[in-house]
Amino acid sequence: MNRRVATLMVHTSPLDQAGTGDAGGMNIYVCESAQQMAAQGIKVDIFTRRANNNHPDIVDLGNGVRVIHLNVGPIDGVTKEKLPALIPDLSAAFRAALLIEKYDVIHSHYWISGKVAMPVAAELKIPLVHTMHTMARVKNLNLAEGETPEPMIRVQGESQVVAAADALIANTDAEAASLVSLYEACPDNVFVVSPGVNLSMFTAGAGKSSARKNLELPQDAHIISFVGRIQPHKGPEVLIRAIAEMVGHSPMLRPKLITQIVGGASGANGAEVDRLKELVQWLGISDVVRFAPPVERAELPDYYRASDLVCVPSYSESFGLVALEAQACGTPVVASAVGGLRTAVADGISGVLVDGHDARAWSSVLARLLQEPQRRVLLSMGALEHASHFGWDATSRGTLDIYDGVISSQASSNMSAG
Numbered sequence: 468m469n470r471r472v473a474t475l476m477v478h479t480s481p482l483d484q485a486g487t488g489d490a491g492g493m494n495i496y497v498c499e500s501a502q503q504m505a506a507q508g509i510k511v512d513i514f515t516r517r518a519n520n521n522h523p524d525i526v527d528l529g530n531g532v533r534v535i536h537l538n539v540g541p542i543d544g545v546t547k548e549k550l551p552a553l554i555p556d557l558s559a560a561f562r563a564a565l566l567i568e569k570y571d572v573i574h575s576h577y578w579i580s581g582k583v584a585m586p587v588a589a590e591l592k593i594p595l596v597h598t599m600h601t602m603a604r605v606k607n608l609n610l611a612e613g614e615t616p617e618p619m620i621r622v623q624g625e626s627q628v629v630a631a632a633d634a635l636i637a638n639t640d641a642e643a644a645s646l647v648s649l650y651e652a653c654p655d656n657v658f659v660v661s662p663g664v665n666l667s668m669f670t671a672g673a674g675k676s677s678a679r680k681n682l683e684l685p686q687d688a689h690i691i692s693f694v695g696r697i698q699p700h701k702g703p704e705v706l707i708r709a710i711a712e713m714v715g716h717s718p719m720l721r722p723k724l725i726t727q728i729v730g731g732a733s734g735a736n737g738a739e740v741d742r743l744k745e746l747v748q749w750l751g752i753s754d755v756v757r758f759a760p761p762v763e764r765a766e767l768p769d770y771y772r773a774s775d776l777v778c779v780p781s782y783s784e785s786f787g788l789v790a791l792e793a794q795a796c797g798t799p800v801v802a803s804a805v806g807g808l809r810t811a812v813a814d815g816i817s818g819v820l821v822d823g824h825d826a827r828a829w830s831s832v833l834a835r836l837l838q839e840p841q842r843r844v845l846l847s848m849g850a851l852e853h854a855s856h857f858g859w860d861a862t863s864r865g866t867l868d869i870y871d872g873v874i875s876s877q878a879s880s881n882m883s884a885g
Protein backbone atom coordinates (compact mmCIF):
# COMPACT_ATOMS: atom_id res chain seq x y z
CA MET A 468 0.00 0.00 0.00
CA ASN A 469 1.36 3.45 -0.89
CA ARG A 470 1.90 5.40 2.30
CA ARG A 471 2.02 9.18 2.62
CA VAL A 472 4.46 10.47 5.20
CA ALA A 473 4.55 13.97 6.69
CA THR A 474 8.11 14.53 7.90
CA LEU A 475 8.66 17.51 10.17
CA MET A 476 11.95 19.30 10.85
CA VAL A 477 11.39 22.91 11.76
CA HIS A 478 14.71 24.21 13.08
CA THR A 479 16.73 23.57 9.95
CA SER A 480 15.84 22.90 6.33
CA PRO A 481 16.69 19.96 4.11
CA LEU A 482 17.74 22.62 1.59
CA ASP A 483 20.47 24.02 3.91
CA GLN A 484 24.17 23.27 3.42
CA ALA A 485 25.15 20.64 5.99
CA GLY A 486 28.20 21.23 8.15
CA THR A 487 27.36 24.76 9.24
CA GLY A 488 24.69 26.59 11.26
CA ASP A 489 22.09 24.10 12.47
CA ALA A 490 22.43 21.79 9.49
CA GLY A 491 24.23 18.50 9.94
CA GLY A 492 23.61 14.79 9.99
CA MET A 493 19.87 15.15 10.61
CA ASN A 494 19.41 17.05 7.34
CA ILE A 495 21.27 14.35 5.44
CA TYR A 496 19.33 11.64 7.30
CA VAL A 497 15.96 13.13 6.40
CA CYS A 498 16.83 13.70 2.71
CA GLU A 499 18.48 10.33 2.14
CA SER A 500 15.70 8.37 3.90
CA ALA A 501 13.04 10.30 2.00
CA GLN A 502 14.68 9.49 -1.34
CA GLN A 503 14.96 5.81 -0.44
CA MET A 504 11.32 5.71 0.64
CA ALA A 505 10.29 7.45 -2.57
CA ALA A 506 12.11 4.75 -4.51
CA GLN A 507 9.79 2.26 -2.78
CA GLY A 508 6.70 4.17 -3.82
CA ILE A 509 6.17 6.12 -0.59
CA LYS A 510 5.28 9.81 -0.87
CA VAL A 511 7.25 11.96 1.55
CA ASP A 512 6.60 15.63 2.23
CA ILE A 513 9.17 17.35 4.45
CA PHE A 514 7.72 20.31 6.35
CA THR A 515 10.13 22.97 7.56
CA ARG A 516 9.93 26.57 8.75
CA ARG A 517 10.73 29.18 6.15
CA ALA A 518 13.97 30.86 7.23
CA ASN A 519 14.90 32.55 3.95
CA ASN A 520 13.32 33.83 0.77
CA ASN A 521 15.40 31.74 -1.60
CA HIS A 522 12.79 29.12 -2.36
CA PRO A 523 9.12 28.86 -3.37
CA ASP A 524 6.63 27.51 -0.82
CA ILE A 525 6.98 24.01 -2.24
CA VAL A 526 10.27 22.66 -3.58
CA ASP A 527 10.44 19.36 -5.45
CA LEU A 528 13.52 17.36 -4.45
CA GLY A 529 12.85 14.78 -7.15
CA ASN A 530 11.16 11.36 -7.09
CA GLY A 531 8.08 12.93 -5.52
CA VAL A 532 9.85 14.12 -2.36
CA ARG A 533 8.78 17.67 -1.57
CA VAL A 534 9.92 20.33 0.89
CA ILE A 535 6.95 22.38 2.11
CA HIS A 536 7.63 25.66 3.88
CA LEU A 537 5.58 26.73 6.88
CA ASN A 538 5.45 30.52 6.84
CA VAL A 539 5.63 31.13 10.57
CA GLY A 540 7.50 33.85 12.46
CA PRO A 541 10.09 36.27 11.14
CA ILE A 542 12.30 34.98 8.32
CA ASP A 543 15.52 36.22 9.91
CA GLY A 544 16.92 36.03 13.40
CA VAL A 545 14.99 33.04 14.78
CA THR A 546 17.76 30.98 16.34
CA LYS A 547 17.15 27.45 17.59
CA GLU A 548 17.07 28.94 21.10
CA LYS A 549 14.24 31.33 20.15
CA LEU A 550 12.25 28.78 18.17
CA PRO A 551 10.35 27.19 21.11
CA ALA A 552 8.32 30.43 21.40
CA LEU A 553 6.93 29.72 17.91
CA ILE A 554 5.83 26.14 18.66
CA PRO A 555 2.08 26.97 18.97
CA ASP A 556 2.08 28.90 15.67
CA LEU A 557 4.07 26.18 13.94
CA SER A 558 1.57 23.57 15.19
CA ALA A 559 -1.29 25.67 13.81
CA ALA A 560 0.38 25.98 10.40
CA PHE A 561 1.26 22.26 10.33
CA ARG A 562 -2.31 21.35 11.30
CA ALA A 563 -3.71 23.53 8.52
CA ALA A 564 -1.45 21.80 5.99
CA LEU A 565 -2.49 18.37 7.22
CA LEU A 566 -6.16 19.24 6.86
CA ILE A 567 -5.61 19.88 3.15
CA GLU A 568 -3.69 16.69 2.36
CA LYS A 569 -4.09 13.38 4.15
CA TYR A 570 -1.09 11.57 5.60
CA ASP A 571 -0.77 8.10 7.13
CA VAL A 572 2.00 8.94 9.57
CA ILE A 573 3.90 11.93 10.98
CA HIS A 574 7.63 11.58 11.57
CA SER A 575 9.17 14.43 13.59
CA HIS A 576 12.90 15.04 13.96
CA TYR A 577 14.49 16.75 17.01
CA TRP A 578 12.49 17.73 20.07
CA ILE A 579 11.16 21.07 18.79
CA SER A 580 9.50 19.36 15.83
CA GLY A 581 8.21 16.68 18.16
CA LYS A 582 6.49 19.36 20.25
CA VAL A 583 5.05 20.96 17.10
CA ALA A 584 3.72 17.60 15.89
CA MET A 585 2.28 16.30 19.21
CA PRO A 586 -1.04 18.19 19.33
CA VAL A 587 -1.60 17.81 15.58
CA ALA A 588 -1.05 14.04 15.68
CA ALA A 589 -3.38 13.69 18.68
CA GLU A 590 -6.16 15.82 17.19
CA LEU A 591 -6.06 14.36 13.69
CA LYS A 592 -5.46 10.81 14.99
CA ILE A 593 -2.35 10.32 12.89
CA PRO A 594 0.35 8.11 14.44
CA LEU A 595 3.48 9.99 15.53
CA VAL A 596 6.97 8.59 15.06
CA HIS A 597 9.83 10.61 16.53
CA THR A 598 13.60 10.62 16.22
CA MET A 599 15.57 12.66 18.77
CA HIS A 600 18.93 12.86 16.95
CA THR A 601 20.46 14.31 20.11
CA MET A 602 19.19 14.45 23.69
CA ALA A 603 19.74 17.18 26.24
CA ARG A 604 20.26 14.80 29.15
CA VAL A 605 22.90 12.82 27.24
CA LYS A 606 24.67 16.02 26.18
CA ASN A 607 24.58 17.46 29.66
CA LEU A 608 26.18 14.34 31.09
CA ASN A 609 29.06 14.72 28.62
CA LEU A 610 29.79 18.43 28.33
CA ALA A 611 33.04 19.77 26.94
CA GLU A 612 34.96 22.10 29.26
CA GLY A 613 33.16 25.42 29.50
CA GLU A 614 30.25 24.27 27.32
CA THR A 615 26.83 25.66 28.22
CA PRO A 616 24.40 22.94 29.36
CA GLU A 617 21.19 22.38 27.41
CA PRO A 618 18.29 24.23 29.05
CA MET A 619 15.54 22.69 31.17
CA ILE A 620 12.88 23.67 28.62
CA ARG A 621 14.51 21.22 26.21
CA VAL A 622 14.67 18.41 28.78
CA GLN A 623 10.99 18.93 29.60
CA GLY A 624 10.03 19.15 25.92
CA GLU A 625 11.90 15.95 25.13
CA SER A 626 10.18 14.15 28.01
CA GLN A 627 6.78 15.24 26.69
CA VAL A 628 7.61 14.05 23.18
CA VAL A 629 8.85 10.70 24.51
CA ALA A 630 5.55 10.24 26.35
CA ALA A 631 3.42 11.26 23.37
CA ALA A 632 5.09 9.47 20.46
CA ASP A 633 3.68 6.17 19.26
CA ALA A 634 7.20 5.07 18.34
CA LEU A 635 10.66 6.41 19.01
CA ILE A 636 13.49 5.64 16.63
CA ALA A 637 16.96 5.39 18.14
CA ASN A 638 20.13 5.24 16.05
CA THR A 639 21.78 2.62 18.22
CA ASP A 640 21.14 0.34 21.19
CA ALA A 641 23.00 2.89 23.31
CA GLU A 642 20.56 5.63 22.32
CA ALA A 643 17.60 3.30 22.94
CA ALA A 644 18.95 2.61 26.43
CA SER A 645 19.29 6.36 27.10
CA LEU A 646 15.69 6.95 26.01
CA VAL A 647 14.52 4.36 28.51
CA SER A 648 16.85 5.19 31.40
CA LEU A 649 17.02 8.99 31.11
CA TYR A 650 13.54 9.74 29.68
CA GLU A 651 11.47 6.83 30.97
CA ALA A 652 10.49 5.78 27.47
CA CYS A 653 8.44 2.60 27.35
CA PRO A 654 10.88 0.00 25.95
CA ASP A 655 8.12 -1.40 23.70
CA ASN A 656 7.91 1.95 21.88
CA VAL A 657 11.63 2.26 21.19
CA PHE A 658 13.03 0.84 17.95
CA VAL A 659 16.62 0.83 16.75
CA VAL A 660 17.31 1.72 13.12
CA SER A 661 20.86 2.48 12.05
CA PRO A 662 21.46 5.57 9.97
CA GLY A 663 23.35 5.03 6.75
CA VAL A 664 25.78 6.38 4.25
CA ASN A 665 25.28 7.00 0.56
CA LEU A 666 27.36 4.09 -0.73
CA SER A 667 27.32 5.30 -4.33
CA MET A 668 28.58 8.78 -3.45
CA PHE A 669 31.04 7.91 -0.66
CA THR A 670 33.41 5.39 -2.25
CA ALA A 671 37.15 4.87 -2.45
CA GLY A 672 36.89 6.36 -5.96
CA ALA A 673 40.19 6.72 -7.76
CA GLY A 674 42.04 6.63 -4.44
CA LYS A 675 44.08 8.87 -2.22
CA SER A 676 46.62 10.02 -4.73
CA SER A 677 43.99 11.21 -7.21
CA ALA A 678 41.99 12.95 -4.44
CA ARG A 679 45.14 14.80 -3.29
CA LYS A 680 45.79 15.87 -6.87
CA ASN A 681 42.21 17.18 -7.16
CA LEU A 682 42.54 19.13 -3.91
CA GLU A 683 46.10 20.29 -4.68
CA LEU A 684 47.45 18.59 -1.57
CA PRO A 685 51.00 17.16 -1.47
CA GLN A 686 51.23 13.44 -2.21
CA ASP A 687 53.63 12.70 0.65
CA ALA A 688 51.81 14.66 3.40
CA HIS A 689 50.36 13.15 6.60
CA ILE A 690 46.80 14.44 6.47
CA ILE A 691 44.39 14.32 9.42
CA SER A 692 40.92 15.82 8.95
CA PHE A 693 38.04 16.92 11.13
CA VAL A 694 34.77 17.40 9.23
CA GLY A 695 31.68 18.91 10.84
CA ARG A 696 30.15 21.88 12.55
CA ILE A 697 32.62 23.81 14.66
CA GLN A 698 31.26 23.55 18.20
CA PRO A 699 32.89 22.59 21.52
CA HIS A 700 30.78 19.42 21.76
CA LYS A 701 32.29 18.01 18.56
CA GLY A 702 35.74 18.39 20.09
CA PRO A 703 37.81 20.10 17.36
CA GLU A 704 39.86 21.56 20.22
CA VAL A 705 40.82 18.02 21.28
CA LEU A 706 42.34 17.43 17.84
CA ILE A 707 44.09 20.81 17.80
CA ARG A 708 45.65 20.21 21.23
CA ALA A 709 46.60 16.66 20.23
CA ILE A 710 48.40 18.02 17.15
CA ALA A 711 50.28 20.49 19.35
CA GLU A 712 51.33 17.58 21.58
CA MET A 713 52.32 15.51 18.55
CA VAL A 714 54.61 18.08 17.00
CA GLY A 715 56.21 18.39 20.45
CA HIS A 716 56.94 14.69 21.01
CA SER A 717 57.36 13.60 17.37
CA PRO A 718 58.95 16.63 15.66
CA MET A 719 59.95 14.54 12.62
CA LEU A 720 56.23 14.38 11.65
CA ARG A 721 55.87 18.15 11.56
CA PRO A 722 57.23 19.03 8.09
CA LYS A 723 54.72 16.75 6.36
CA LEU A 724 51.76 17.22 8.70
CA ILE A 725 48.52 18.84 7.51
CA THR A 726 45.49 19.05 9.80
CA GLN A 727 42.29 20.18 8.09
CA ILE A 728 39.35 21.49 10.08
CA VAL A 729 36.48 21.48 7.57
CA GLY A 730 33.11 23.02 8.44
CA GLY A 731 31.36 26.18 9.53
CA ALA A 732 30.24 27.78 12.76
CA SER A 733 27.59 25.82 14.61
CA GLY A 734 24.19 27.38 15.32
CA ALA A 735 24.65 31.04 16.13
CA ASN A 736 28.09 30.51 17.71
CA GLY A 737 30.33 32.24 15.14
CA ALA A 738 32.90 33.08 17.81
CA GLU A 739 34.03 29.46 18.23
CA VAL A 740 35.84 29.36 14.86
CA ASP A 741 37.76 32.54 15.74
CA ARG A 742 38.58 31.17 19.20
CA LEU A 743 40.03 27.98 17.67
CA LYS A 744 42.04 29.98 15.13
CA GLU A 745 43.52 32.01 17.99
CA LEU A 746 44.25 28.82 19.91
CA VAL A 747 46.13 27.41 16.91
CA GLN A 748 48.23 30.58 16.79
CA TRP A 749 48.84 30.55 20.52
CA LEU A 750 49.92 26.89 20.39
CA GLY A 751 52.33 27.82 17.58
CA ILE A 752 50.96 25.27 15.10
CA SER A 753 49.61 27.57 12.36
CA ASP A 754 51.96 25.83 9.91
CA VAL A 755 50.17 22.48 10.34
CA VAL A 756 46.51 23.38 10.95
CA ARG A 757 44.23 24.73 8.21
CA PHE A 758 40.60 25.78 8.46
CA ALA A 759 38.33 25.26 5.45
CA PRO A 760 34.75 26.45 4.96
CA PRO A 761 31.92 23.89 4.68
CA VAL A 762 32.23 21.68 1.64
CA GLU A 763 29.39 20.66 -0.72
CA ARG A 764 28.51 16.99 -0.41
CA ALA A 765 29.62 16.18 -3.93
CA GLU A 766 33.14 17.38 -3.07
CA LEU A 767 33.37 15.80 0.39
CA PRO A 768 34.45 12.31 -0.74
CA ASP A 769 37.76 13.71 -2.02
CA TYR A 770 38.40 15.34 1.36
CA TYR A 771 37.93 11.98 3.08
CA ARG A 772 39.94 10.05 0.45
CA ALA A 773 42.82 12.51 0.63
CA SER A 774 43.07 12.06 4.42
CA ASP A 775 45.20 9.43 6.16
CA LEU A 776 42.90 9.64 9.15
CA VAL A 777 39.58 11.31 9.92
CA CYS A 778 39.15 12.36 13.51
CA VAL A 779 35.79 12.50 15.35
CA PRO A 780 36.61 13.63 18.91
CA SER A 781 33.00 14.37 19.98
CA TYR A 782 31.92 14.45 23.64
CA SER A 783 28.68 12.67 22.75
CA GLU A 784 27.30 11.63 19.40
CA SER A 785 24.02 9.90 18.64
CA PHE A 786 25.72 8.36 15.61
CA GLY A 787 28.27 10.43 13.67
CA LEU A 788 27.62 10.27 9.94
CA VAL A 789 31.03 11.77 9.19
CA ALA A 790 32.65 8.66 10.65
CA LEU A 791 30.66 6.39 8.32
CA GLU A 792 31.25 8.59 5.27
CA ALA A 793 35.01 8.62 5.84
CA GLN A 794 35.11 4.84 6.21
CA ALA A 795 33.02 4.37 3.06
CA CYS A 796 35.79 6.32 1.29
CA GLY A 797 38.37 3.91 2.72
CA THR A 798 39.74 6.22 5.41
CA PRO A 799 40.23 4.91 8.96
CA VAL A 800 38.56 6.94 11.71
CA VAL A 801 39.90 7.85 15.12
CA ALA A 802 36.86 8.64 17.27
CA SER A 803 35.86 9.09 20.89
CA ALA A 804 34.50 5.92 22.48
CA VAL A 805 31.09 7.51 23.09
CA GLY A 806 27.46 6.86 22.11
CA GLY A 807 26.82 5.99 18.47
CA LEU A 808 30.50 6.24 17.52
CA ARG A 809 30.94 2.88 19.22
CA THR A 810 28.69 1.46 16.52
CA ALA A 811 29.83 3.67 13.65
CA VAL A 812 33.48 2.66 14.14
CA ALA A 813 34.65 -0.95 14.60
CA ASP A 814 37.46 -0.48 17.12
CA GLY A 815 40.74 -1.93 15.85
CA ILE A 816 39.15 -2.99 12.56
CA SER A 817 37.95 0.17 10.78
CA GLY A 818 39.56 2.71 13.07
CA VAL A 819 40.41 3.34 16.68
CA LEU A 820 38.17 4.42 19.54
CA VAL A 821 39.82 6.59 22.18
CA ASP A 822 38.59 6.83 25.77
CA GLY A 823 38.23 10.39 27.04
CA HIS A 824 39.51 13.62 25.51
CA ASP A 825 43.01 13.93 26.84
CA ALA A 826 45.19 15.59 24.19
CA ARG A 827 48.20 13.40 25.03
CA ALA A 828 46.22 10.19 24.67
CA TRP A 829 44.84 11.35 21.31
CA SER A 830 48.22 12.48 20.13
CA SER A 831 49.84 9.13 20.90
CA VAL A 832 47.11 7.23 18.99
CA LEU A 833 47.36 9.57 16.00
CA ALA A 834 51.17 9.62 15.91
CA ARG A 835 51.41 5.84 16.10
CA LEU A 836 48.91 5.42 13.25
CA LEU A 837 50.74 7.96 11.09
CA GLN A 838 53.94 5.99 11.60
CA GLU A 839 52.35 2.62 10.80
CA PRO A 840 51.30 2.70 7.13
CA GLN A 841 50.73 -1.07 7.05
CA ARG A 842 48.27 -0.84 9.89
CA ARG A 843 46.46 1.99 8.12
CA VAL A 844 46.12 -0.16 5.00
CA LEU A 845 44.46 -2.88 7.07
CA LEU A 846 42.20 -0.37 8.82
CA SER A 847 41.32 1.14 5.47
CA MET A 848 40.13 -2.25 4.19
CA GLY A 849 38.24 -2.75 7.45
CA ALA A 850 36.70 0.70 7.03
CA LEU A 851 35.35 -0.07 3.55
CA GLU A 852 33.96 -3.36 4.80
CA HIS A 853 32.38 -1.89 7.93
CA ALA A 854 30.72 1.02 6.09
CA SER A 855 29.33 -1.33 3.42
CA HIS A 856 26.83 -2.62 6.02
CA PHE A 857 25.17 0.79 6.42
CA GLY A 858 23.16 1.69 3.31
CA TRP A 859 20.26 4.16 3.55
CA ASP A 860 18.03 1.53 1.90
CA ALA A 861 18.23 -0.52 5.11
CA THR A 862 17.47 2.60 7.18
CA SER A 863 14.38 3.35 5.15
CA ARG A 864 13.19 -0.28 5.21
CA GLY A 865 13.55 -0.36 9.00
CA THR A 866 11.70 2.94 9.30
CA LEU A 867 8.89 1.81 7.01
CA ASP A 868 8.38 -1.30 9.17
CA ILE A 869 7.91 0.98 12.16
CA TYR A 870 5.44 3.14 10.22
CA ASP A 871 3.48 0.00 9.32
CA GLY A 872 3.38 -1.03 12.98
CA VAL A 873 2.07 2.28 14.30
CA ILE A 874 -0.41 2.68 11.45
CA SER A 875 -1.96 -0.72 12.10
CA SER A 876 -2.13 -0.28 15.87
CA GLN A 877 -3.75 3.14 15.40
CA ALA A 878 -6.25 1.59 12.97
CA SER A 879 -7.17 -1.15 15.46
CA SER A 880 -7.51 1.28 18.37
CA ASN A 881 -9.67 3.58 16.20
CA MET A 882 -11.86 0.58 15.35
CA SER A 883 -12.26 -0.52 18.94
CA ALA A 884 -13.03 3.12 19.95
CA GLY A 885 -15.60 3.35 17.14
Ligand code: UDP
Nearest residue numbers: 485486491492493495695761762787788789
Ligand atom coordinates in the same frame (compact mmCIF):
# COMPACT_ATOMS: atom_id res chain seq x y z
N1 UDP B 1 28.90 17.96 6.08
C1 UDP B 1 28.91 18.56 4.84
N2 UDP B 1 29.86 19.51 4.58
C2 UDP B 1 30.78 19.89 5.50
C3 UDP B 1 30.76 19.29 6.77
C4 UDP B 1 29.81 18.32 7.03
O1 UDP B 1 28.09 18.24 3.98
O2 UDP B 1 31.60 20.77 5.21
C5 UDP B 1 27.93 16.90 6.38
C6 UDP B 1 28.59 15.55 6.51
O3 UDP B 1 28.77 14.97 5.26
C7 UDP B 1 27.62 14.78 7.39
C8 UDP B 1 26.92 15.88 8.20
O4 UDP B 1 27.29 17.14 7.61
O5 UDP B 1 26.69 14.07 6.61
C9 UDP B 1 27.34 15.88 9.66
O6 UDP B 1 26.74 14.79 10.27
P1 UDP B 1 27.24 14.18 11.65
O7 UDP B 1 26.27 13.09 12.00
O8 UDP B 1 28.67 13.76 11.55
O9 UDP B 1 27.18 15.38 12.68
P2 UDP B 1 25.96 16.34 13.13
O10 UDP B 1 26.17 17.62 12.42
O11 UDP B 1 24.69 15.70 12.80
O12 UDP B 1 26.14 16.51 14.60
